[in-house]
Each structure stands twice: as structure tokens, then as C-alpha cells.
Amino acid sequence: MGIIHVPRTMAASLRGSVKRRISPLSDQEIARVGTIDTPHIYTSRAGIFDVDIMGHMNNASYLQHAELARWEMASFAGFLTAGFKTKTFFIVTSSMLRFRREIVPLKRFDIESRLVRLDDRNLWVYQTFHHRVDGSSQMNELKNSNEEGREVRGKILAQILTQAVFAHPKKGVVNPHSWLEENSMYSKTTLDGLVNHDRETDMESIFDEKAKRFLHLEEVFKRSAANYDEKVPK
8 A cells, every 4th residue: 555655645745846836826826726716636547556346436546536635735835844844744534525426447537625614623625526628518618717717627526525633743733724824825814714704605605514514423423432432341
């Protein structure tokens, strides 16, 4: 596993750094990449190590590529390097995955990654898998958004909502808003918008609802595990 995963992780991190250096976007535009309105885009294909005997990308590979997309986004946003310098690391605590359409071997796909929510302990990253739209009828439907400079992607293939924390070996879990403000390209205004509960758009309201439901589900899991552990001999 490590023989494959470690090189892929290193490659994703390098890509994120290179993408930022060669990006034609202004510094102000770069500072919004990876947020609700401007997702970070990771591109890959379903390779030989991703496909199972059913002839499509294995369910576990979705989580692997989602992780690689987060590594790339962290490198692009600058908080990967800062994490190593401050010994503060992005630790996944929960993930929820929903499959909608299969990805066949060698098929190219994109992952849109968005930092959508913060509180005083957790942060949530929402990721969606897409095929690129090439000359289909849907291309015409999305023509206006494409003319505005946005990439045109097809329908959602899978969705992943990941809950995580920033953790330091001695300090423990740190406040994600404060740490990102000090160690990433995201401005205080952008981060404040991810904490503020007074949402103004439908998309932000949806992400708020996702986070609330996620916390409820996590609490159910915690209670279930605690009830089981009480019965285990010490």
C-alpha cells in the first residue's frame, strides 16, 4: 500500500505547489481557490491500481483520490508547508461518501474540493467527482458559465464530506480559523464567512445543513461505540 500511496501523495503535493506558481490567476483570485465559490480542481484517471473485478473504479479508490486532492489543495493553499514547519497536521476524523455513477478504467475525472465550514474545533471539506463535458448537449446548457472562465464539468459521480481537525503533538487540536489565518493564503474575511451562521446563499445553507447532520451522525457513532466498549472486559 505504502509503495503506491507515498509516491502518489508526494506527486499530488508537488503538483499543488507547481500549480500555484504557474497559475495565471491574481493573488486575490488564488486566495479564494478551495472555498465555496471557487473549488480547487484535481484531475486524474482510473488507473490499474484503482479498478476492481467489476470493471470500474473500486469504492476505496474514491477515498484515496479524495485524499490526494486534499493534499494537492493543501499544497496549493500553502498550509501543507506551514503544517510541517509548525508540526500541525490535518487529521481526518470522519468521512461520508455517496456514490452516484461509476468511473470506468482510464476515464478521466475531476475532483472539486471546497473548504465549506469551520467551527472552533472542526473543519469540513466537501468534494465532488465529475467527468469533463466534451461537446455534449450539456455543454450548451453550461455555455454561459464556461464563457465566464469556469471549467465545464459533467454531473456529479460521487460526493464526499470530510470532517477533520488541525492537531499539534503537544498543543492537541488547535482552532482551525486561527491556524489557517496565520498559515494559509485564506483571508480573515473568507474564513469568517465559513464560521458565520447567518448564511446568505442556498449553497451555503446546504453546507450548513450537511455539517449539522454530520455532527449528529458522529454523535450517534460515538454513543454506539461507547455502549459497545462498556461491555468489553478491561
